[in-house]
Amino acid sequence: MPPEILLSNVTALTELTATSLVIVAGKGGVGKTTVTAVLARAAADAGRRVLVVELDGKPTLDGLVPDVEVRHLSAPDLLEEYLFEHGFRRIAKRLVSTGVIDVIGTAAPGIDDLVVLGKIKQLERSGEWDLVVVDGPAAGHAITFLTAAPGLLDAARGGPVREQATAVQEMLSDPNRCQVVLVTLPETTPVNELIETSYAIEERVGVRLAPIVVNQVDPATDVPDPSDVSFGRARAQVDDAIAAAEFRRERIADQQAELDRLVDAVPLRQVRLTARPTASIDAGDVAALAAGLST
């Protein structure tokens, strides 16, 4: 592994949380929420004032980072709030109840993303926190989310939307303020998707990319080839142990091939998070992963 590719743990946390805003992005199932929690935990343990932001969806982060503040932002609520603050005080409620707000959202696609980003910008600028970590939008929504501001800059020639879009774009394109952490798994499909996403972000969004986080990396490198090992006189469960070793070795070989492919395909450094022997990540797992990131 070339040393410039794989970050040492000492610099991993520093690099991943170098900006005041960090947006964590990745396809469904890769552990975006886990990575968000780990970054928040590690930064909080290092003494920084951390805010975690969750977008829409069900709240899943609360239990993972006890004692770190978590905010849930919902686009419909923020759009209402936005209208309320921009001269629609009297009719904001009516706009929502009559469905006019849906027409506004459709007439100006991205406006819901923009109000969310606008709120994030406000939190980032408030001075209350040293680091804001956003559990980014799911599935393929990341690019649309990140390009909402330039899209609206084209559409709106003036007024509050344009001001908001300009301010958001300033934040996103400032490498000292904002970076995107892409998350993947050491498997074929997630690696393919990360490669596609990273190039799309490079081409279409002027935002700094942080080192890639590869989640659930199997740390086992020392499972010997069972055909080289004598089981002595043991019989019971020997076949199970042999099958398990062959299974693990094959998965680790596959994993290594994917990690290498990622190194070749994307010129970003990698931080690897160890797989936990569990089917449900809890606050303890998050703390263990965070400790591994900063020591």
Add this chain to the structure above:
Amino acid sequence: MSGLDGVVGDARVVVCCGSGGVGKTTTAAVIGIEAARRGRNVVVVTIDPARRLADALGLPDGLAGAPQRVPLAGIEAGELWAMMLDTPAMFERVVRANATDTEQADRIVDNRFYQNIAEALSGTQEYMASEALHELHADERFDLVVVDTPPSRNALDFLEAPGVLARFLDHKAFRLMMVPTRTGFRVLSVATQPILRAIGRIVGSDVLTDAVAFFQAFAGMDVGFRERAEEVTALLHDDGTKFLLVSSPQRDTVTEAAWFADQIAEQGFTVAATVVNRLHPRFGDGSVADASRRADTARDRGERELAALWDNLADLRTVAQAERRELQPLVERVGAEAIVEVPLLPSDVHDVAALTVLGEHLFAVDDPAP
């Protein structure tokens, strides 16, 4: 239990539901291959814009917006076809089918507000997926349609999709802009409505003009859209339509799947089976403690490599146990007999050969050793 035999059997439509990253696309592909092997003429529709299905089926050039035949070695009886939903193209087809003339259709598809709806309105993708389902179901080339639903935030969007445009048009906003006249509707000028003027100040007046022009062009077409929505809803409720819930054995996806099962039931649909993908094998009937004890003994004797082998067995059994524990709420929710387990394979699934191996688990004549 013989996997999905009874579920897919003579189904005309199979809808794969579940949260993102649980292997929905792979499951849809496996069902497609197996159905073709059994002599069915099957088409698999994927909504996932990534190349997952194309990669899995070994189609180097990706998938087109129209069904294309997938060559399957050794299968002669049936046919496998695959397509990826092209949402804007599908929407345009639906508009053209419902428009009174080409001129009306052109006016709509050239409108920027319409283009926003076709590309970005939340629910449009699900809506067009249901339209594609309707179209393919009526296509005589196919006797089975397998749909891989979009990875929605709200997993139910697909079931509610047919009504999405009808509901949009039902909005008071629409009526706010339109005044009924003897000959149909007349669109109010923006200037006469203070609320529209105010909105124009926020989003820009060009944007609003586009919206008004869209509603104007659309006038009269909503009846056709509503009828179509009812047909799609009826098809989803048909006995020949089977819903498959797809999950993986992690706590968050299991919670999501159980919640999804409830929602599907509330909508009056039945989940025919629940597929749980990527379960770690158990490696025998022994326990974690058995393996750990053997590892300790080997370590005490200084047999380092042997200890590593027993430790590995203990590790894998620990994960397998944890996964089965997480799965329990789903087992209680849908019943053990409705769950089809698919093991995690030693290698990632990305070719037809691996899909065929998965097929042996999904459609086992004999229950595969879990």
